Amino acid sequence: MIADQVDKYMDLIEKSLKQIQDRKALIQRFQLDLLRTRELHRYFNYDQFMELANKNLIKILILRGLPPLIKSPHYHVSLPWATFASNSFSVVKIRGCDLGPEINSKFPCLRVLSLTFVKLDEEIIDSLLANCPLLETLTLQLEYYDDYCAHELCNLAKIKLRNLPKLKKATIGGVDKMEIESLDHIQVIVLHCKSGPYDIGDEKLINLVCCDSIKELRLYSMFRKQYIQDLVAKLPNLETLTYHILSRKGL
Structure with a gap:
């Protein structure tokens, strides 16, 4: 048996x-x-x-x-x-x-958190991140690809990253919007957006507030040229910009 x-x-x-x-x-x-x-x-x-x-x-x-x-x-x-x-x-x-x-545990020593193909919502994410004061690397991959097509695991429209004083790198996949606020040490952002070129109407699709420390930005989606230029203009210390043109229907 x-x-x-x-x-x-x-x-x-x-x-x-x-x-x-x-x-x-x-x-x-x-x-x-x-x-x-x-x-x-x-x-x-x-x-x-x-x-x-x-x-x-x-x-x-x-x-x-x-x-x-x-x-x-x-x-x-x-x-x-x-x-x-x-x-x-x-x-x-x-x-x-x-x-x-319910995720109510505290992770006072956690430095790396990676959740891939995990069903999440804003409440779970907020609860997790609120208990990780030393977090340095965060990966949230909420969609997967097959034959160049994206498939959603959950309908998560927005992610907010704040009150993470040690965070250095964030990799986010499968959301429409990301807000990053007052993260003094963040240096690398990797973002796979769900939106395509005809979906972008909100100028705050990627909202960066007081994030002058960012040195590398990687974008996987379809953005207007002017949108990327405006975004880069907000990052005075940016050294590397990588832009992969993707849509939900493929490359």
């Missing part, structure tokens, strides 16, 4: 961790590639894995679920509450999972 195999596997992992603890060695990295067969999820207890990880105060957490498939129904693993029970993480990278309805 699959359930018996999982139990044996968990026992093996727990014994291995016990041996490491007896030697007073710390586990720095915990990576879990989640099962790819839908039927197996009935037998799999993620709580057990996360409890083992949290006991060791790990620094790096990587969880990888199913990538989105156009010809198959989306199946995202719902992460247990135990996933965010630890406040020792410095790096969290999650792909193809659901975070759950």
Whole structure:
């Protein structure tokens, strides 16, 4: 039975961790590639894995679920509450999972946060970022591409980045608008906008307020020439501008 195999596997992992603890060695990295067969999820207890990880105060957490498939129904693993029970993480990278309805954990040590193919809304994002005072690198990829077509995982119109005093790099994909306010240390912005050339009517599609530290800007979308010129004019220390002409229908 699959359930018996999982139990044996968990026992093996727990014994291995016990041996490491007896030697007073710390586990720095915990990576879990989640099962790819839908039927197996009935037998799999993620709580057990996360409890083992949290006991060791790990620094790096990587969880990888199913990538989105156009010809198959989306199946995202719902992460247990135990996933965010630890406040020792410095790096969290999650792909193809659901975070759950409430994210109230604090991440005082978190420096890198990457959420790829994760269903998010403004409330979840605000809650997460409000508890990451040391965050330096942020990646939010909310859409995926197949045969040069973009597919949305959630309808997120806007992202606001503020009160992140240490943030240096932000990579955002799958939104219509981004607002960045008073981030003194941010140097790199990578933005994949959903809007195409006929969608742009708001002059604040990318709203940068007091962000003179930006040195590199990468844009993936379709913007009017004048719009880009006006945007660059607001960035006195910009050294590198990369512009990839993309639309929701392809290159």
